[in-house]
Amino acid sequence: MSDPPVIRALKSMTNSVKAWDTTPLHSIFNQIAPSAEPNTQTSTPYFLQAQRFSLTESALFPITERPPVSADLQTQFNQAIEQCHAEPSIHVVQMLSLFHDYAWAVSYQPTAGETADPVVSLYDYARTKAALAAAGEQTMLVGGDLSGVQDFIYTIAANRAAKSLRGRSFYLQMLTDALAGWVLQQAGMPSTNLLYSGGGRFYVIVPAACYEQLAQWRRALGQFLLNVHDGELYIALGGATIADAAHNFEALFRAVNDQVTADKRRRFATLDNQELQAKLFTPRGHRGNEDDRCATCGYMGPSNQFEADEDDSKICRLCESTIKLAFSLHDAQFLCISQPQPNLSAVKGRTNAKDILAGLGLQAEICFDQQELIDHLNRNSAQSIHVQIIRPFAGDLAMLSQLRANYRQHVFSIRPIVNVTPKAPNGEVKSFDQLAKASRGIKRFGVLRMDVDDLGDIFGYSLAKASLARISSLSAAFSRFFEGWVGEICRDQNIAAAIYQPEQASNQAISPEQIYSVYSGGDDLFLVGSWDVLAHVANRIQHDLQRYTGYNQLIHVSAGLTLHTEKFPLYQAAKLAHHALDQAKDAAPRQAIRKNALDFLDQTIAWEAYPALINWHQRLWRLYQGEHGMVRSLLQVLMELYSQYNEHSQQRQKSGKKHTAYGPWIWRGKYQLARIRQRYENHQELQKLLRDIDEDLFTGFDDPHRISLRTIEQLGLAARWTQLLIREQGD
Template identity: 35%
Template structure:
């Protein structure tokens, strides 16, 4: 039996739970003999699945570990049984004989309901459950809600899930009927389970239903493959299985990888040609992360199910304890490839931590994750230290070139013998680009309308195993790096005409929900869904023609316009901002995520729960954020026919980086924070902070990224009070002012008749609407001036008494700026009455004045930021 076979058994060992809840009968009779053989009815149904829907060539080897994992009859049965127990951190997975139609929780409890975050937990009466729907980027599928009260509806949902899964499993079986390729089948099945069992609780009868069948099954598969090694014999298994929570036996190796140098690699490029190149560079790092993870799996002879997570420049996988010795050679191979092609700009640190059986119980897995991170940091401190002395000497040897302007790339600044000058438009000045930047631009262009991603496993031994470091040779482009790791990757706008017949394994992944329907598995091609935020503003022909006629658009920028159907330059996004013409740069991530993984689950932390939390966070940032960007693009278009104004540089893991028209970028930040609360089941301790920088289109990108980073750090350093309690983070820094989201506002003000006058967002919309309706613009300037007085008073106060004194003393926030603002609003009411006969504007000014007089002491702070925001938004209108 191969490692893929036992991994497949681990993956399918509990599929009978879905069948049981869907009332599938199976072809066995649940009588005394079957009960003695299988132990539980779901195990009997899992065996039915294997016999009916697994390709015939693998049934015999998979049937036993799947059907008998509760009543093991062989060593491999026991391996799957132990993997099952370690994955769930329970010796019996919390199961008795499940009664699917009894009155107990039947939906998957949101993993966020289990977290202790910011020393806050959700009470039981506020628990929220996920809908029983296939995985799609739809609110009806992703967002938790109260549990369905109609039991019959629940069972209908299970029946629909099972029937859709069964049909696709049948298609997959038929694709591998003639011979079959087990690694390809295994990956397709894992992706299929993700789609249909991500929302199905692994156990709910006498168990907490917070782990999905998908997360539990994939972790069981990973552990089964790690346990399938010679020293794990019957005696070993009997010893560990007797008391796994006490056993010091090493059962697996937790491996982690971290790519460093990411920020500098992406952002240290000039504005010339940056727009497509930037996207290509960012996407390449996502490809590189997965390629490195797949390379490590391949070198350790492990199946794809052993990959726990890959994204955001990090990956984690489970290996065998003995694989620790192999990581040094793998690290050296990876370093040679990256040094050869990136000249030290990127480095991947790989480390491993052996896991004992007892580490899977009593929340110890979170501590193990923390120790692994420490080991990774130690490797990063010895960057390239794994290379031999001859190779290290090349790092400090003088290069045989330098100072050749004709060979210097005007995008990245590096010299290359194959640097060529290219024109973006017919009238544009030529720009010198090295092969790597040309390739990144092509990759960015290919992503514009890409609907699928095709991975191809190259034949033969990967070059990384045999490469000799020679820094006198010019570096290659991103495709050569991936090829050295044994892979090729291509974004596709159209599907290939025919399936691969070259003998090369492929993985074809849909980048949107609708594209998934067109995919069919084949003998050599695994298919599934890849979550990916592909928000790219494309310049249409009509838009280009309009810009050519727009005299307010600078002439030099008109000459540099790319052809239609290419990525919009930053200059266009800046020009199409509402009000003042600026780019907005947004950086945002989840607060205290490391602490959530290490301490948030407490004693309930298990491998499956950690995997579930990781999947849940990435699903939001790699999936739902794309929907939010699309909605903001639609809602903020001015005029309506104007195309997209947001550009996703990166969104994944727990963070994001967007560039775009500044007004759209701010609204995106508001939407991301607003929906995060609903997605996280309303947990008050799950929140995100962000920073927004406003810059000109020619402002150096690396500096804009640093400005946004500093703004984000300012938000994360904020201390504030709410209802008498001290708070930290959960803030946004905008216009150089950090404010809590609670005061900034996350409501959809554009759809409200009366904005919320207690938040910056609501006040901004109110002020902007008043100006548009006839209120004097001088109102905004006066409020901004008064706000300046307020900020100066705050600065002086903090110099003499400290930050905490200002935060804790509301009386300090009262000053002449308040009564002067009230007086100004009163005067504006009179001016409106004389000029515009607008009773509505007068009434709204009166309401704003009343709110300022009666509101809390900090309201003026919000009003000042809102006035500045509204002033920028209405400039030129």
């Protein structure tokens, strides 16, 4: 019996291993160029080092030297391929997981008649070729977008947010995967046809004949989500056919996204009027009884849909399950996925996350460590389970190979997720109160939101020759950074220590127990934590993204960071942080680059000015360690000068005049700084700082491209930042 088309497609790709050692894989970011220059690449080419996938600097970050490829890598790949299970449905998933493990950073060597693409890996070629082979000669791209995500995650009681937040976010990740899997199951396609799933969005390849089923899928999934989520969530679907391999895939994705957007504007429109009337506009039988109201999300329903919480309040089954998810995710290493037969009608009303996912055909179990994983596999030896390593460690590659050898009926792969959840000494997830109290200085928790600027332009206009494989490769590259490397940054214990007390770094280390990763994936992230840590985390993320993309000036991120009191509602904090992110993207001009900035303490600073900001901030902080009163006076003067400068600039801007900084604040500043210099004339470190301020503060005002790079803006923010750091309780 011959192999199915998808397996034949994958086997044909293994021939490429013969040339692994001749052509290194170029970074996909080499090809991101201005739309006016579609065939150019970055001036210095960057290469990935061919090795098994891991969350290490040597694996993820490109280099400028042309790296060799180890012959052992090819040998290990071939040996692993030979051990794949004979059953076709298991065989194909195992093969693709091996391509990801061994060939994610290996260039594809084409056969006769094919054209090589130096920036697309053998793995990305394999998965797109397999998807097209499985779907047949006439294919289509289907996209899905889960709407209502923001309200679902953040509209919860502030005093309970920390307990369930990570669980709710993870549940939405699994729900997106389950919805994509359901669509593939309905189309009769294997999991290889999933091109992307993350951030509430997915793309799959299915036969073109499925276009007629889109309306049925919308109706079935709309009914299901309305049943289990009462209209909170809706999956919008769109699709477009693929003409041939030379199709304009950038236009294809635009067409699909346009359909998705149109469907999102007409949520549940495929349901008939009687269904909508009964579900949304008919009085409920529980008559709004406050005793049957979830203390976490506010859901009101029949008494049998609630459970008693530990403080005797009631929570709905869904919130109870997401709280358990959040707890079990902390430091968990494995996620075990199995695929029971989907049965949407078996799920009755609002229930727990596990039952909702099972109704769509996805069962997820979390295992804390290897022993727990082995116990789970032994209990389920009769079925095939996809084991995903969600928190990779240094020794995982050897463990991965051993697991594959010992459990050949299962699939093993690495799928990192940013899973940083702070726990108190008693094992409970830290509340936002505790995160605020752990901050240096003023006791606040921070909310950080970041995303890649102009991502649509990067995919639509800047990516030269936007083939399906290239688009998939670029999506995967962003995912590896935001779903993998960001987690490593959040766990770094010394990001902030070197800023404040380098000589006491071992005592001042910032524990990862001060950062809560709500979400990071695709091209954006949402973190909560002690406010004094998050600004440095944001800077590290943008700095590492520059290195990761080979310093491509078209790829950058903006960030919004806001501070909040202990009991501040999370949904309002999320909105304020989003507004701060918008402010960063609308910052005043600086040289030729737009966006690419941080909005922090109600002020926007360009990332290129961040090193200077940190320098001023660090010098002020160090002075404060020895001379409290002196520094307080200086901070007050600097903040007052910035306030006067800002007021003057806004007045001129409103009047339509040139955005110049000259004004009375300059002469007042000269006078006030001179008085401080005279008062502390024997303090050498202060005198040096004041001389540097005097040299830099009053120059460069005529350049309109330096508005957000001016020293007065850096000093104003540095002074405000330092002041908040020295505002200890009772100080």
